[in-house]
Amino acid sequence: MRHSNLLINFNQGMKCKHLQAEREQANGVRMAIVTLDHFARCVGESFQVDMGTGCLAFTLTEARPLPERGFAGMVRAPFSLLFRSASKVLLPQQIYRLRNATLGILDIFLVPVARDKDGIIYQAVFN
Template identity: 60%
Template sequence: MEFLTLQNFASCVGQAFDLSLGESTVPLTLAEATPGGPQIMPGMRRAPFSLLFRSQSAIVLPQQIYRMKNASLGALEIFLVPVARDKQGIVYQAVFN
């Protein structure tokens, strides 16, 4: 498995990601890709970073690993956590350490 980095996602901000729920999909948009804190341990293979995805659905999905597809990155499995709800929908976060 390739280690994903912030650079992999930076050019995908604003792009659609289709989250698979078995027979159906939920469209998400990558809203933000930001660097995390400093590398905590020497020799870490990547710098920490965070992703925020937006869903226009009012339904909150539980935190878990989801299979997602993006036109640029292809198929990925990402652990998402719902972190906010606003008038635009639900915000999910993925943190990579």
């Protein structure tokens, strides 16, 4: 019984990874290989954050490189993104599904890092 449960869980995991890869490929930009260049051309563009019951509009305000501390097998140069939300509602740090006209659908871990008179700033770090 245990062996068959493990096999079912393994097969479901493989199926989920396969579906995830298909979804990423269908959206045009694979998260595993997304680079600063993908986002740099989108500074100033709107990103819709899917909240399940609706969307919040974020604007990509900055895309900049981070100091590179390379290591063997490094996939990309590290970079940081800053998004601004005009909403006064503070979202907790977590993975959010973002939609953008240029990049399509992306799942990105966002962290609130600042609040000012214009709204809340969220950061995403890729390394």
